[in-house]
Amino acid sequence: MEWLSQLGRSGLRFFERLGRGNLFLFYVLLGSFSLLGRGRLLLQQMYSVGVLSMLIITVAGLFVGMVLGLQGYNTLVDFGSEESLGVMVALSLVQELGPVMTAVLFAARAGTSLTAEIGLMKTTEQLSGMEMMAVDPLRRVIAPRFWAGFISLPLLAGIFSAVGVFGGYFVGVGLLGVDDGAFWSQIQNRVDFYDDVLNGIIKSIVFGFVAAWIALFEGYDTVPTSEGVSRATTRTVVHTSLAVLGLDFVLTALMFD
Amino acid sequence: MNTDNHNMDDVLVHVRGLSFQRGERMIFDDIDLDIMRGKVTVIMGPSGTGKTTLLKLIGGQLRPNQGTVEVDNINVHRLSRSDLFELRKRMGMLFQTGALLTDINVFDNVAFPIREHTQLPEALVRDLVLMKLEAVGLRGARELMPSELSGGMARRVALARAIALDPMMIMYDEPFTGQDPISMGVLVQLIDKLNDALGLTSVIVSHDVVEASAIADFIYVISNGKVVGKGTPEELQASDSAWVQQFINAQPDGPVPFHYPATDYLEDLLAGVNE
Numbered sequence: 001m002e003w004l005s006q007l008g009r010s011g012l013r014f015f016e017r018l019g020r021g022n023l024f025l026f027y028v029l030l031g032s033f034s035l036l037g038r039g040r041l042l043l044q045q046m047y048s049v050g051v052l053s054m055l056i057i058t059v060a061g062l063f064v065g066m067v068l069g070l071q072g073y074n075t076l077v078d079f080g081s082e083e084s085l086g087v088m089v090a091l092s093l094v095q096e097l098g099p100v101m102t103a104v105l106f107a108a109r110a111g112t113s114l115t116a117e118i119g120l121m122k123t124t125e126q127l128s129g130m131e132m133m134a135v136d137p138l139r140r141v142i143a144p145r146f147w148a149g150f151i152s153l154p155l156l157a158g159i160f161s162a163v164g165v166f167g168g169y170f171v172g173v174g175l176l177g178v179d180d181g182a183f184w185s186q187i188q189n190r191v192d193f194y195d196d197v198l199n200g201i202i203k204s205i206v207f208g209f210v211a212a213w214i215a216l217f218e219g220y221d222t223v224p225t226s227e228g229v230s231r232a233t234t235r236t237v238v239h240t241s242l243a244v245l246g247l248d249f250v251l252t253a254l255m256f257d
Numbered sequence: 258m259n260t261d262n263h264n265m266d267d268v269l270v271h272v273r274g275l276s277f278q279r280g281e282r283m284i285f286d287d288i289d290l291d292i293m294r295g296k297v298t299v300i301m302g303p304s305g306t307g308k309t310t311l312l313k314l315i316g317g318q319l320r321p322n323q324g325t326v327e328v329d330n331i332n333v334h335r336l337s338r339s340d341l342f343e344l345r346k347r348m349g350m351l352f353q354t355g356a357l358l359t360d361i362n363v364f365d366n367v368a369f370p371i372r373e374h375t376q377l378p379e380a381l382v383r384d385l386v387l388m389k390l391e392a393v394g395l396r397g398a399r400e401l402m403p404s405e406l407s408g409g410m411a412r413r414v415a416l417a418r419a420i421a422l423d424p425m426m427i428m429y430d431e432p433f434t435g436q437d438p439i440s441m442g443v444l445v446q447l448i449d450k451l452n453d454a455l456g457l458t459s460v461i462v463s464h465d466v467v468e469a470s471a472i473a474d475f476i477y478v479i480s481n482g483k484v485v486g487k488g489t490p491e492e493l494q495a496s497d498s499a500w501v502q503q504f505i506n507a508q509p510d511g512p513v514p515f516h517y518p519a520t521d522y523l524e525d526l527l528a529g530v531n532e
């Protein structure tokens with residue numbers, strides 16, 4: 001009996017939080033209109049959320065592409081079709097690894113810092129203070145960060161994929177001797193913008209939305225103590241990663257339909 | 258102006274039957290308060306009675322379980338979010354911790370509400386900010402970041418920010434704590450001066466009986482969720498209420514408990530041994 005009521009309680013807590021999360025999102029979106037006249041706020045956040053994440057994304061993209069080149073070559077060479085290496089690398093990156101890896105890395109690099117920043121602002125009463133100055137923190141603080149995350153993630157995913165292809169090229173063509181021209185022409189012939197690239201872009205847009213939402217909500221909903229902030233930061237990474245992987249499956253299933 | 262209502266018009270903050278609960282704990286139990294326009298009202302009470310909570314109730318950040326709070330004849334808790342924000346533009350609040358924005362410097366902190374709510378040219382903003390900072394004696398500290406300020410300095414910057422938009426009323430949460438005798442004196446004078454020169458209404462939450470009495474027009478003493486004493490400083494000095502005497506004369510023992518409500522001390526200690 002005890003575990004049943006326990007289950008009911010955590011169920012209720014879950015749905016209550018989900019409700020608050022949705023309400024939060026609603027108000028953030030509502031408050032976003034005031035951003036129109038204040039592009040500078042958005043640009044500042046794009047810098048700290050997006051530009052500062054570029055290094056980790058670039059390096060990770062390069063390594064992932066190199067691994068793909070190596071693995072792909074070993075598999076393809078058995079079938080004598082190593083000229084298709086470029087296609088394999090490009091498709092894996094554009095459709096799957098680019099959006100997913102970028103979202104997970106984004107959660108770890110930018111999501112955590114957003115959560116911690118907002119959580120600490122709440123803990124030190126900066127958000128309360130703003131409210132008492134008649135400034136809505138959802139508009140002034142949260143909305144620019146939300147849009148910055150939402151816009152940055154697809155761009156970062158694009159960089160990840162592009163750099164990854166060069167990583168694959170470096171290993172495949174540079175080290176393993178795949179034909180240079182075949183590598184690129186195969187990509188050009190077989191990667192379709194609408195079927196392949198667009199799907200990847202859609203995925204990364206969805207992931208950007210979810211990653212920014214989770215990170216900011218966790219920060220805003222923090223228990224205002226140092227422990228609360230540290231927990232919220234952890235939850236950001238865990239929840240974003242799970243949500244991204246789950247959504248990736250759903251989206252992939254829908255897209256191949 | 259309606260002369261029949263003359264008395265009502267003098268009251269800026271009108272609190273009636275206010276009750277507020279945190280979990281099981283009753284923080285306020287049916288209290289009434291009147292804060293007069295243009296006067297300095299001090300709210301005293303032991304630590305943890307809910308003085309900060311009271312200010313947040315007046316500012317509309319918390320909702321009472323029962324009762325009403327009216328500011329300038331407007332029921333704070335009936336307002337829509339945007340109307341509440343309009344009202345708050347006319348209310349300054351000085352947080353106990355200062356609540357400065359930590360990612361921008363002192364100057365930008367004071368400029369923040371001005372830039373958010375007005376379209377003034379930057380040159381004018383600069384002059385306004387420097388005037389406010391001069392008033393709290395920190396014009397020279399404008400380039401410092403909040404992390405480089407002492408607690409007392411941070412609170413003075415927060416004061417400069419609270420008066421940036423020339424509100425009709427300011428709520429000060431413990432403005433005197435952490436101030437050395439000189440800046441304390443300056444602050445007391447400043448609050449007094451602001452109140453008279455700008456026709457401000459001031460609500461001060463404070464433990465500092467001497468300083469607070471020096472500028473108070475009216476004092477409320479709160480304890481255990483009730484108003485246990487009220488009056489002018491002279492009236493309170495002469496009061497025969499044990500609560501008030503204990504607080505004003507800083508006696509550790511008396512009706513105001515030093516302890517947070519707890520079970521019997523001896524029992525509590527022995528509980529560990531008996532286990």
Ligand SMILES: Nc1ncnc2c1ncn2[C@@H]1O[C@H](COP(=O)(O)OP(=O)(O)OP(=O)(O)O)[C@@H](O)[C@H]1O
Pocket residue numbers: 279284302303304305306307308309310311353
């Ligand atoms: N967020 C909260 N959740 C639960 N209880 C709270 C919360 N904030 C304050 N309390 C409780 O409400 C009571 C009143 O707190 P408040 O901060 O208003 O006291 P105070 O009179 O301002 O004290 P001090 O003089 O020490 O600042 C305290 O006993 C505290 O335990």
Ligand SMILES: [Mg+2]
Pocket residue numbers: 308309310353430
């Ligand atoms: Mg307090």
